[in-house]
Amino acid sequence: MIKSMTAFASKELVCDGLILNCELRSVNHRYCDITIRLPEKIRFCEADLRSVINEKIKRGKIECVLSYKTNTESEPPLALNLAAVNQLLELTGTIAKKMDNPQPFSAFEVLNYPGVLQEQQMDKKLLKAAIVDLVGQTIADFLEVRQREGEKLGQMIESRCQKMQHFVKTAKTRIPEVINNLRKKIHDRILELVSEPDFDRLEQEMVFLTQKLDIEEELDRLETHIVEVQRVLKQDEPIGRRLDFLMQEMNREANTLGSKSADKETTQISIELKVLIEQMREQVQNIE
Numbered sequence: 354m355i356k357s358m359t360a361f362a363s364k365e366l367v368c369d370g371l372i373l374n375c376e377l378r379s380v381n382h383r384y385c386d387i388t389i390r391l392p393e394k395i396r397f398c399e400a401d402l403r404s405v406i407n408e409k410i411k412r413g414k415i416e417c418v419l420s421y422k423t424n425t426e427s428e429p430p431l432a433l434n435l436a437a438v439n440q441l442l443e444l445t446g447t448i449a450k451k452m453d454n455p456q457p458f459s460a461f462e463v464l465n466y467p468g469v470l471q472e473q474q475m476d477k478k479l480l481k482a483a484i485v486d487l488v489g490q491t492i493a494d495f496l497e498v499r500q501r502e503g504e505k506l507g508q509m510i511e512s513r514c515q516k517m518q519h520f521v522k523t524a525k526t527r528i529p530e531v532i533n534n535l536r537k538k539i540h541d542r543i544l545e546l547v548s549e550p551d552f553d554r555l556e557q558e559m560v561f562l563t564q565k566l567d568i569e570e571e572l573d574r575l576e577t578h579i580v581e582v583q584r585v586l587k588q589d590e591p592i593g594r595r596l597d598f599l600m601q602e603m604n605r606e607a608n609t610l611g612s613k614s615a616d617k618e619t620t621q622i623s624i625e626l627k628v629l630i631e632q633m634r635e636q637v638q639n640i641e
Contacts, residue, residue, distance in 0.1 A: 354500055354503065354504075354589050355500075355503035355504060355506060355507040355586060355592065355640060355641075356496070356499040356500055356502075356503040356591070356640070356641040357498075357499050357500075357502030357503045357505075357506055357639050357640060357641070358379055358380065358381040358382065358412060358413035358414075358499070358593070358639050358640065358641050359379065359380055359381065359413075359499075359502060359639050360377075360378070360379055360495050360496075360498040360499045360502060361376070361377065361378045361379075361495075361498065362376075362377050362491050362492075362494040362495035362497075362498055363375065363376040363377070363491065364487055364490050364491040364494065365487075366483060366486065366487040366490070368479065368480060368483035368484075369476065369479060369480060369483075370423065371421045371422070371423065371480075372421060372422050372423075373419065373420075373421050373483060373484060373487050374419065374420045374421065374422075375417065375418070375419050375484075375487045375488050375490075375491040376416075376417070376418045376419075376491075377406075377415065377416070377417050377488075377491050377492065377495045378415075378416050379410070379413040379414060379415040379416070379495075379499075380413065380414050381413060381414070381638050381639050382412065382413050382414035383412075384412065385407065385410060385411055385412050385413065385415070386413075386414045386415065387403055387406055387407060387410075387415045387417065388414075388415070388416045388417070389402055389403060389406075389417045389419075390416070390417070390418045390419070391419050392419070392420060392421060394421070395419060395421065395480065395484060397477065397481070398480075398481040398484050398485065401481065401485055402417065402419075402484070402485065402488050405485060405488055405489060405492070406488070406492065409492050409496065410492070410495075410496075410641075411591045411641060412591055412593060412641045413641060417488065419484065419487075419488075445458070499641065502639075503640065503641070506636045506639060506640055507586050509632075509633075509636055510582065510586060510596075510633050510636055510637070511583065511586060513629045513632055513633050514579050514582055514583055514633075516625075516629055517575070517579050517603075517626055517629050517630075518576070518579055520622045520625055520626055520629075521572050521575050521576055521579070521626075523622060524568065524572055524610070524619055524622045525569065525572050527616075527618060527619060528567075528568065528569060531615050531616050531619060532615075567613070568610050568613050568614070568619065571606045571609050571610045571613070572610070574602075574606050575603060575606045575607070575610075575626070578599050578602050578603045578606070579603070581599060582596065582599050582603075582633075585599070591641045592640060592641075593637060593638075593640040593641050596633075596637040596640060597634070597637050597638070600630060600633060600634040600637055603626075603630050604627065604630050604631075604634070607623055607626040607627045607630060608623075608627070610622075610623045610626070611623035611624070611627070
């Protein structure tokens with residue numbers, strides 16, 4: 354199944370007083386390049402997340418962003434660090450004795466001092482399991498988006514393959530007519546310039562010229578490449594690199610066809626083929 358490399362998905366999950374949020378986005382890239390952005394509090398599970406993503410996504414520049422906020426409906430209880438309070442009061446008492454006019458401070462100011470209030474310690478094992486599950490759910494949605502986009506890309510490429518087949522068939526049917534027109538044109542020109550032409554030599558030159566301008570081999574290879582593209586589109590694996598290679602090969606044949614063209618209609622066909630190949634190449638850049 355074709356998958357696009359461009360996609361976005363996000364999910365939320367509530368765990369132990371926290372609302373966890375995961376966002377996954379990706380753009381095209383030659384390899385699998387994963388960037389994970391985590392708050393310091395949950396950085397301990399980065400390796401597990403990278404492994405989960407790498408198992409499911411094979412290509413693209415992927416950015417995974419995890420964030421969290423406190424769930425106001427189930428805020429974790431705060432604990433008072435009495436040891437920190439006693440130490441703070443002892444230190445402030447010592448300082449106050451050395452001051453001429455010490456200013457009193459409130460209990461609220463003490464609570465605001467770092468380390469006095471402590472949040473309940475979270476169960477890291479439980480939190481990691483929740484985060485991995487959240488990322489897994491996000492990846493599932495993410496892959497669905499990639500697949501929907503990939504199906505559209507596949508339809509566009511298939512449509513252009515069919516147009517290319519039409520042009521290749523048209524060019525093949527024109528080969529005898531092109532050769533005959535070329536033969537007649539050279540024959541008439543020689544009769545104008547030479548009073549007693551050597552027609553045996555003329556036939557030899559025509560054979561040589563016909564071989565030089567023969568485009569049937571290029572058209573056969575183009576047909577083969579088109580069929581291969583259609584076959585690859587049906588494969589259930591990453592196909593972007595193979596398609597990219599086939600685009601290069603088809604473009605080479607279309608260029609050769611244009612350089613060997615002996616009439617304007619074949620030249621126009623070559624141009625149309627190159628336009629279609631370029632359109633497909635742009636779409637292939639987004640396929641995994």
